[in-house]
Structures are given as structure tokens and as C-alpha cells.
Amino acid sequence: MSLPRVLNRRNRILLRELSKTDFKIRYQGSALGYLWALLKPLLMFAILYVVFSKILRFGSDIPHYPVYLLTGTVFWNFFTECTFQGIHAIENRGDLIRKVSFPKYIIVLSATSTAMINLLINVAVVFIFALINGCTPSLSWLLVIPSIIELYALALGISLWLGAINVKLRDIGSIWEVLTQALFYAVPIIYPISMVTGVSSIAANIILVNPISQVIQDVRHNIVTDQTVTTWGFNGVGWGLVSIAVVVAILIFGALFFRKRSKKFAEEV
Amino acid sequence: MGLKDEYLQRMRREAMAELEQDDYALKVTDLHKDFKLPTEKAWGLKQAIFNRLKGIKGFKTQHVLRGIDFTVQKGEFLGVVGRNGSGKSTLLKVLAGLYVPDKGSVRVNGSIVPFIELGVGFNPELTGRENVYLNGALLGFSNAEMDKMYDDIVDFAELREFMNQKLKNYSSGMQVRLAFSIAIRARGDILILDEVLAVGDAAFQEKCNEYFKSLHGQQTVILVTHDMGNVERFCDRAILIEDGKILQNGDPKKVAKTYLNLFK
Numbered sequence: 001m002s003l004p005r006v007l008n009r010r011n012r013i014l015l016r017e018l019s020k021t022d023f024k025i026r027y028q029g030s031a032l033g034y035l036w037a038l039l040k041p042l043l044m045f046a047i048l049y050v051v052f053s054k055i056l057r058f059g060s061d062i063p064h065y066p067v068y069l070l071t072g073t074v075f076w077n078f079f080t081e082c083t084f085q086g087i088h089a090i091e092n093r094g095d096l097i098r099k100v101s102f103p104k105y106i107i108v109l110s111a112t113s114t115a116m117i118n119l120l121i122n123v124a125v126v127f128i129f130a131l132i133n134g135c136t137p138s139l140s141w142l143l144v145i146p147s148i149i150e151l152y153a154l155a156l157g158i159s160l161w162l163g164a165i166n167v168k169l170r171d172i173g174s175i176w177e178v179l180t181q182a183l184f185y186a187v188p189i190i191y192p193i194s195m196v197t198g199v200s201s202i203a204a205n206i207i208l209v210n211p212i213s214q215v216i217q218d219v220r221h222n223i224v225t226d227q228t229v230t231t232w233g234f235n236g237v238g239w240g241l242v243s244i245a246v247v248v249a250i251l252i253f254g255a256l257f258f259r260k261r262s263k264k265f266a267e268e269v
Numbered sequence: 270m271g272l273k274d275e276y277l278q279r280m281r282r283e284a285m286a287e288l289e290q291d292d293y294a295l296k297v298t299d300l301h302k303d304f305k306l307p308t309e310k311a312w313g314l315k316q317a318i319f320n321r322l323k324g325i326k327g328f329k330t331q332h333v334l335r336g337i338d339f340t341v342q343k344g345e346f347l348g349v350v351g352r353n354g355s356g357k358s359t360l361l362k363v364l365a366g367l368y369v370p371d372k373g374s375v376r377v378n379g380s381i382v383p384f385i386e387l388g389v390g391f392n393p394e395l396t397g398r399e400n401v402y403l404n405g406a407l408l409g410f411s412n413a414e415m416d417k418m419y420d421d422i423v424d425f426a427e428l429r430e431f432m433n434q435k436l437k438n439y440s441s442g443m444q445v446r447l448a449f450s451i452a453i454r455a456r457g458d459i460l461i462l463d464e465v466l467a468v469g470d471a472a473f474q475e476k477c478n479e480y481f482k483s484l485h486g487q488q489t490v491i492l493v494t495h496d497m498g499n500v501e502r503f504c505d506r507a508i509l510i511e512d513g514k515i516l517q518n519g520d521p522k523k524v525a526k527t528y529l530n531l532f533k
Contacts, residue, residue, distance in 0.1 A: 010409040017406035021392060021399075028394050099385040100407050101366035171314040266367040267304070 011106055018110035026114055037118040038125065041077045045070045052190045059192050067130045068224045072189035074122045075147075075216050079155055080180050082115040086159020087176055090167050094269040104262040105255075108159050116152065123148070130223055143222040151215045154247045161254035164261040167268050187213045193229045205235050214243040279338055282518075294378050294459050294489040295341040295364070301372035302334040302359055333359045335513040336373070341459070343378070346485055348504035348521055349493045350528050356513040357493050361385060361463055364491070379458025379489075382408065386463065388448030393437035397428060400436050401451055408455045418454050425476070426450035442469055453480055459489045478502075497525040 027033045049069055052058040059065040089111035090097065090104065097104065123144060131137065166172040187210060188196070197204040207213055214231040221228040232240035305328040333356045341347050351357045362368045364375055365383035390407050391400050401422055405415040423429050426446045436444065446469045469477070481503050484490055494500060500507050500521045507524035509517040517527050 009411075013406045013409065013411050017403050021395065021403055024399070025392065025394050096390050096407070098367070099389045101383070102407075169314060169317070263369045266362070 011103060014102060015106050015110055015113075018106065019113040022110055023114050023117065038121060041070075041074050041122055042125070044077065045073045048073060048190050058190065058195075061194070062192055062225065063227070064130070064133045064135055064224050067126065067133045067135060068192075068220055068228075069190070070129055071126055071220050071224060072187075072216050074119070074126055075151060075219060076184065076187065076189050076212070078115055078119040078122070079151055079212055081118065082112045082152070082155035083158050083162075083176065083180070084173075085111040085115055086155065087163045087166050087173055089159070090163050090265060090269060091170070091173075097265050097269050101266075104265055105160065105258060108156070108163060108258075112152075112156060112159060115155075119148065126223065135224055140222040144219055147215045147218050147222075150211065150244065150247055153251045154211050157247070157251035157254035159254070160258035161250070164254075164258045167261070167265055183212070186210060187216065189216065193217065197229065197234070204229075205239065208234050209239055209243050209246075211243045211247045214240065282340065292343050293340050293376075294343045294345070295381075295491070296376040296378075297337055297339050297364070297373070298376070299373035300334050300337040300360070300363060300370050300375065301332070302356075302363055302368060303371050304331045304333055304359075305329070306331050333513055334363070334370075337510070337513075337515055339508055339515060339518060341489060341491060343458075343489055344486055346488075346490045346492065346503055346505045348500040348507035348524070349491060349510065350495070350497070350500060350507060350524060351510035352531060355510045357510055358385075358463065360510065361461060361491075361493055365461055377459065381459045381461060382455045382457030383461040384452055384455075384463060385461075387445055387452055391436060391444065391448065394435060396435055397432040397439065397447060401432075401447070404448065404451045405454075408451070410454075422447075422450045422454065425453075427473075445469060446473055449477065459491065460484070461491045461493075463493045464495070497528060500525050 027036060030036060032039065049066060053065060053069065059068065062068055086108050089108045092111070093107045097107070127137075127141065162172050162176055186207060188207060193204060193207065193213075196207060208217065208229070208231040217228055217230045218232075221230050221233075230240070231243055307328050337356075337360060339347075349357055349360065359368065361383070362385065363370050365381065365385060367383075367385070388400075388404065390403055392403070395403065398419075401419065402412060402415050405418070410418070423432055426443075426449070428443060428447055431439065431443065439447070449469070481490075481499075485503065490503075492499070492504065504521040506519060507517075507521040508515050509524045509528050511531070517524050
């Protein structure tokens with residue numbers, strides 16, 4: 001899979017048109033249309049904020065806690081949306097795959113592109129919230145870009161890998177939905193990591209070595225407050241590199257697995 | 270024709286093709302394709318585990334193509350005929366690159382544009398216009414190129430006043446007309462068409478026939494059809510597939526006759 005072939009003219013045209021179609025169709029028939037892309041994470045944030053910040057009194061020791069919480073929900077939302085769309089992409093586009101021959105990864109890329117657009121808009125909302133909440137803008141805000149790339153690489157790797165299995169074994173989609181529910185609590189989104197570090201530093205390390213936690217904590221560190229505990233800071237740079245290695249490994253494995261299986265998609269889907 | 274004759278004829282054809290290396294557009298050699306058909310529904314994990322426990326393999330192998338050989342010359346209009354389930358569509362899908370053959374090879378001299386079905390990717394929720402651009406992208410056309418062709422496509426389809434309506438509000442005849450009008454813009458060295466002639470009303474069919482006549486001699490075409498009239502009208506040569514093998518390869522009139530005799 002050499003680069004010129006991956007990005008050749010026909011594939012680029014196809015990727016753009018399919019992404020456009022996915023985007024148009026997603027919010028068809030709803031009165032608020034595209035606004036839902038913004039409303040969903042904001043409403044989820046509102047619920048979590050009321051329950052965990054106001055009722056359970058989490059995060060009273062963290063400055064700008066609402067922005068801190070919003071950052072977590074926005075990135076988590078991106079990860080789940082991206083993987084849900086990506087895993088079912090091949091299955092949903094069976095009509096195309098059975099009739100036109102083209103590289104199948106384009107389907108996964110186009111299916112996840114809507115999630116990416118939504119994330120970019122939501123990150124802009126996070127910036128606005130941060131400014132309103134009194135965070136000082138700085139150059140470190142730009143570091144959100146490598147974090148987005150890391151999380152997308154992870155989501156794409158998982159989508160390619162599980163999506164390829166899901167073509168034959170439709171249970172994978174359902175299993176993944178349950179797994180993400182569990183994963184939600186394994187990532188410090190609603191609770192501050194300080195609640196765990198105080199109890200068990202091994203548990204905290206396990207939580208932080210998860211690349212999703214790494215991304216969320218990095219973004220919080222770079223935008224909201226530099227007091228955020230990051231994977232890099234907690235147990236040394238080595239563990240930070242482990243997380244990144246996990247992402248790279250999943251992406252490479254997912255891509256190779258997908259490529260091997262994709263030859264039979266037209267027959268199996 | 271005896272087996273030996275058939276073999277000799279095949280060898281001769283292959284030798285000819287070797288001599289005229291550059292003239293062939295497509296060369297299929299000893300093509301085999303098997304399918305594993307699930308005997309019971311084995312979609313889910315539960316069923317897969319049950320089958321494993323009961324020692325059921327969960328599928329039986331069906332040999333759909335069992336050794337297909339033929340060559341298409343450049344500029345030739347080849348008809349492919351055969352009964353339902355004979356393996357025509359599978360052959361087409363292997364040629365189109367959708368299926369990977371189990372054995373044998375397909376050598377293509379140039380680019381292939383396959384139409385396994387018209388209007389692939391058409392989405393009922395999009396407008397006619399949006400669908401034209403999407404379908405164009407599947408054929409490899411950029412937006413700029415589609416802009417240039419757009420008026421021609423709409424005129425040919427005679428759907429000017431419907432282009433901003435959603436496709437779900439089109440009649441099925443209108444949908445095929447639109448799809449066909451985009452399809453004929455496709456430019457490739459080899460065009461593969463599967464049963465797409467019978468679209469629209471009599472007037473539109475006449476247009477389509479003219480288009481096919483215009484292709485004759487200009488373009489390499491592989492046409493799969495059940496209409497022997499079309500085989501005789503358009504094709505330079507035809508092959509008859511029966512039970513995954515080529516039963517006859519040659520003059521369209523003779524092939525059409527053999528085909529019709531299959532049903533007697």
C-alpha cells in the first residue's frame with residue numbers, strides 16, 4: 001500500500017464525495033439538523049456537570065472544572081462516534097462494495113470523517129468556553145493538534161480491525177458498544193484522576209497508560225490547567241511513550257488485518 | 270464438438286493471442302471461483318459456537334466457475350450469455366475486480382469500467398443533482414469534470430425539472446434513466462455491462478440502442494444479457510456459459526441458437 005496509490009486521484013475524489021454524502025445524510029430529517037453535532041456533547045456535559053460537580057461535588061479542587069469536564073466529554077464523544085461509525089462502515093456500505101471495486105479503507109475514512117468535522121467544531125466550542133471561564137489563551141493550545149491525531153489514529157485502528165471482523169461476525173458491533181460503556185469509567189472523564197492517585201498509584205498508572213486518558217489529560221493540561229496530571233508527568237516519559245506505541249501498534253495491526261480481509265468483503269458483506 | 274476438438278480450438282486461440290500480444294484487451298486463463306455457502310445461518314457468534322460444538326462445518330462449497338478461458342480483442346464487442354445461475358455474474362464480478370479468483374488469472378490491458386448495476390451508490394435522500402455527482406465520483410470523475418458533463422447527462426435523461434428533487438420521489442423508470450445517462454459518460458478501455466439495456470420506455474430504449482451502435486468498433490465492451498436480439502445486433506462474438514464452463518465461444522447467431530436450445 002504505497003502512498004501514491006493510497007492518495008491517487010480517483011481515491012481522493014471518492015473519499016471527498018462519500019464524506020460529503022455521509023455528512024449530508026447524517027442529519028437528514030431532523031429539525032435542528034447539524035446543530036445536533038454541537039448539542040449532543042453539550043447536553044451530555046450538562047448532565048454530567050449537574051450530577052458529578054453539583055450533586056457529588058467532584059473536582060472542587062480543580063480550577064475551571066466545567067471546562068475540564070467539557071474537554072473530557074468532547075474527546076470521549078469523538079472517540080465513541082468515530083469507532084461506532086467506523087466499525088459499521090463496511091456493513092452499511094455493502095451496496096457499494098458488492099458492485100464497485102475500489103480500496104475499502106476509503107469507506108472507513110469517509111465514515112469517520114463526520115466525527116472528525118464534529119470534533120473540530122466542538123474543540124472550537126471548548127476554546128470559547130475556556131475563554132469565558134477565564135483560562136488564559138497560550139501557544140500550548142496548539143498542542144491539541146497532535147492529541148487529536150493520536151486519538152484519531154487509535155479510533156481508526158480499532159475501526160479497521162473490528163470493522164473487518166464485523167463484516168462476518170455482526171456481534172462485534174454490539175460487543176464494542178458494551179465495552180465502550182466500561183471504558184468510559186476506565187478513563188478519567190467524570191472523576192478527576194487525583195481521586196485515584198490518592199488511593200492506588202498502580203491503578204492510576206493503569207488508567208493513565210490508556211491512550212484515551214493520555215489524550216484527554218494532555219488536552220486538559222495544555223488548555224485548562226497545567227496542574228493536570230498527565231501520563232508523561234505521573235510516572236515518567238517512558239509510560240507516555242508506551243501509550244503512543246500502543247496506538248501505533250493498533251493502527252498498524254488494524255490496517256494490515258483490514259487489508260488482508262478486505263479482499264473478501266464483496267462476497268461476505 | 271468433442272472434448273478434444275474443444276481443447277485444440279482453445280490451444281489455437283491461445284496461440285493466436287500470444288502472437289498478437291498487444292491486441293488483447295482482456296485475457297482470462299483457467300479461472301476458478303468457489304463459494305462457501307452457509308448451510309445454516311451462521312451470522313452470529315452463538316450460531317458459530319453451536320456449529321463448532323455440533324461438528325457442523327456450517328457451509329458447503331459450491332464451484333461456480335470451473336476453468337474459464339477466453340480472450341477479448343481490443344475494440345471487440347463480446348456478449349456473455351447463459352442461464353440463471355450459470356456463473357455469468359460471478360465471472361463479471363471477478364473481471365471487475367470485486368471477487369478474487371481461487372485459481373487462474375485475469376489479465377487486463379488497460380482500465381476496466383464495470384457496471385454490475387446501474388446507479389450504484391444512489392441515495393434516496395439526496396437530490397437527483399447530488400446523486401449525479403456522487404455516482405460520477407464512483408466512476409472517477411472530479412466535480413469540475415462533472416460540471417462540464419452535467420447538462421448533457423440531464424438532457425439525455427430528460428429529467429431537467431426533477432434534478433432538485435430527492436431521488437426517493439422519482440419513479441423507478443426515472444431513476445434508471447438518470448443512472449444510465451451518467452453511466453454512458455464513463456470512459457475506460459473496457460466497458461463491462463450487466464443487463465442494463467432494458468431501461469426506460471420505448472423511446473429511451475431507442476436512444477440506448479443508438480448509443481450501443483455508436484460504441485461498436487470504437488470501444489471494447491463485454492455485455493452480459495439474456496436478450497438474444499441484443500446479442501445478434503451488437504456483438505462481434507459471444508460466449509455461452511453453462512455450469513461454470515464455456516459451452517460455446519464464437520459467432521453470436523450460433524451461440525444464441527445454442528442458448529435457446531438449452532431450454533428445449
